[in-house]
Amino acid sequence: MVMSQVAGGVETSSAVLSTPVAANRDALTYFAARLSFEADVSDVHADLELGLVGRAFALVDSRSDESWEQGRIPGAVHLPTRQIARRAAEGTLGSLLPAGMPVVTYCWGPGCNGATKAALELARLGYPVKEMIGGFEYWVREGYAYESARGSRNPTTDPLTAPAGGAACAC
Template sequence: MTSQVRAIPAAPSAIALMHFSNRLTFETDCSDVYGSQQSGDVDFVLVDVRGPLAFERGHVPGAINIPGRLLTAESLAGYPTSTLFVVYCAGPHCNGVHKAAVKLAALGYPVKEMIGGVTGWLDEGLELSVAVQRPATTAIGCEC
């Protein structure tokens, strides 16, 4: 009897190598971002693409806040097109990061997703920076 795992055969090794290697050109993880920050090798711009209220409540240290809807040629005019942007959102349940990555790529910038977003950062046991405390009743939805 074949398991559910093997019901669909695995790709040949050469195809798997190409697939997983290609994925790494589109993404990085929280540990890599943190490690780069700790070693001082920050050669990218870390962007939280959530809305300002969510950013103020807690964001990855070193990140700037540019909500996805504000990623335009005008708002990015100060960045050379060689700037690598690493974008993140709330977590795997939010596609705001993908929308932001599409906008950045369409504008000609290299971009990677920090997989896991805020959820992944916290899952790694890392601390968030807090800009401003808001009343608990303030909605902080993604606003991506």
């Protein structure tokens, strides 16, 4: 534990500072790199509202057929992770994802690494790629509309994940 001074001169042990804070140059490199690999659901939603999904980048749902039918983000392309390499080998991937187009992948949620696997496969094929953190779970929890086999849905915002009442977190 690191001893630190707090107001009033009282020393305390800090669990947070038991591993030293990174040097500023290292923090700059790390956080800039992290943002180049990830997008969050609110940024994807903002771009969807601006009509950029499918134009500026492709949004890829990497889940199974059953999951796709249960619910998906409007404008997403359905490309299950396990089909990426096969479709590339068959020459049919380009009909879904034009060569060189940036791609944002998503899967179920934070407990699933399917979007990471899909992003890796697409990067191997030369696509510029990011992963949408939070996945479909956080899309729905933040109250964004989605499509399903039964039509469009407008879920209620989970106040533990986003501001209630449609307010933006403005982060």
